[in-house]
Amino acid sequence: MDVFPYPVARIGIIGGGQLGRMMVKAAKRLGCTCVVLDPTPGSPAGQVSGHQIVGDYHDPAKLRELCESCDVTTFDIEDIDSDTLEELAREGRRIYPSPRVLAVIQDKLTQKQALTDAGIATAPFIPMPEPTPEAFAAFGYPLVQKARRGGYDGRGVVVMRSAADYPQHLPVPSLVERFIPATKELAVLVARGRDGDCRCYPVVEMQMRPAGNMLDMLLAPAEVSRVTAAAAASLAQRTVESLDGVGVFGIELFLTETGDLMVNEVAPRTHNSGHHTIEANMTDQFEQHLRAVLGLPLGATDQLSPAVMINLLGAPGHRGRPVIKGLAAALAIPGVCVHIYGKAAAAPLRKMGHVTVLDRDLASARHKAERVRAIIEITAEDHP
Known part of the structure; x- marks a missing residue:
């Protein structure tokens, strides 16, 4: 029989945003405690964990303090110092997904090269170390x-239809890839345990x-054929296995006009x-991620109800202490589940929360989600 002392594990989370916040809540259900590293005091994840190290994601001393004080370390953001994490992993600290995988994925060029080397279908691309009009024109x-x-x-992403769009280019080391005229943008969550066990969630559509x-x-499940759904899950699983990933990975896919599937990007x-x-x-994605990184059995991924999710973004022109308008009216709609992230300041297009709507069929859930989107607005007390 398995025997676990309490707490089951002390989990370090690099990043104190909404993903970390929801992960802490899942960790507490499993009998774990969490320590969060984030530069903002009282971060969304720090509020619920009760223990936060205030520090930058690229501060080697703070990363070491976190990893050395925890049984397992994970992250909710990619822009962190993977070199220091690799050093800590060599010293025996348990960090998942591995710093090596993080290093590959956090650079969009090495990510694309890794996918291509593994035979994973993706848009054709070339490196663009120094953007120039001539180089863009030559690529087409x-x-x-x-x-x-x-x-x-x-x-960090710009779509350019023609040479007239070049002034919008990013003046940084980058890559350019062929624009794919997708009929749908899909995503598959893949969970992979330390023992190699893999579970895929049903494919969803991202609008x-x-x-x-x-x-x-987000529409869940995606309205695609069973053949396409199975192919998407297979491609996503092969992608995570090719990286030897551990944890939950978000695999974004294009469904092309010819019915083919391509991996757009990978989130570790x-x-x-x-x-x-x-x-x-x-099993929600946050508990599943923790099961994976802790070496516990993965949970069932079956979907129990059709669902539609919308993000709650800060209103244009508003900055300051958040003000939530329309909350009561939205909650009066059956099947509406509101999540507010606890961020101290709203800003235009900043993710402040999300709403999931459950219903017996996807069309009804979508109709309710559109009503909620028209009702809820997140503004700010102090704004221009």
Whole structure:
């Protein structure tokens, strides 16, 4: 019989944002305690963990303090010092996903090269160390430019339809890839344990905001054929296995006009495309990630109800202490589940929370989600 002392484990989380916050809540259910590293005092994850180290993700001393004080360390953000983490891993600290995998993925160019080397279908690309109009023209439009490092939530990515868009380019080391005219943008969450056991969540559809290239609405499950859903899960699992990943990974996919699937990007962490799993699936993505990194058996991924998820973003032109408008009206709609992240300040397009809507069919859930989106607004007390 398994015997675990309490707490079951002390988990270090690099990053104190909303992903870390939801992970801490899952950890407490499993009998674990958490220590969060984040530069913002009272971060969303720090609020619920009760123990936060205030420090930068690139501070070797703070990373060492966290890892040495915990049984297992993980992260909710990619822009961290993977070199220091690799050194700590060589010293015997348990860090998952491994710093080696993180180092490959956090650089968009090495990520794409790793996918190509593993035979994973992805958009054709070339390195772009110094962007020039001539180099872009030689590659050919339309194209997508991606910064090698630091991009997230639509930042660090520019879609260019023609040479007239070149003034919007990113003046940083990057890559350019062929623009893929996708009929749908899909995502699959893949959990892989320390023993190699893999579980895929049902494929979802991501509908993106044209302005900002951020997730606007998520439909779960995706309205695709069984053949496409199975192929998406298989491709996503092969992707994580090729990286030897441990934990939950978000695999973003393009479904092309010809019915082919391509991997767009890989996130070595819990992902925005899996927030609905808290209410809609047998095992949510945050508990699943912890099971994986702790070496516990993975949970069932079955979806119990159709679900639609929308992000709650800070309103344009508003900065300061958050003010949530329409909360009571939204909660009056059956099946609405609101998550507020506890961020101290709102800013335009900043993720302040999300809403998951459950219903007996996807169309009804979507209709309710659109009502909620029209009702809830997050502004700020002090704004221009």
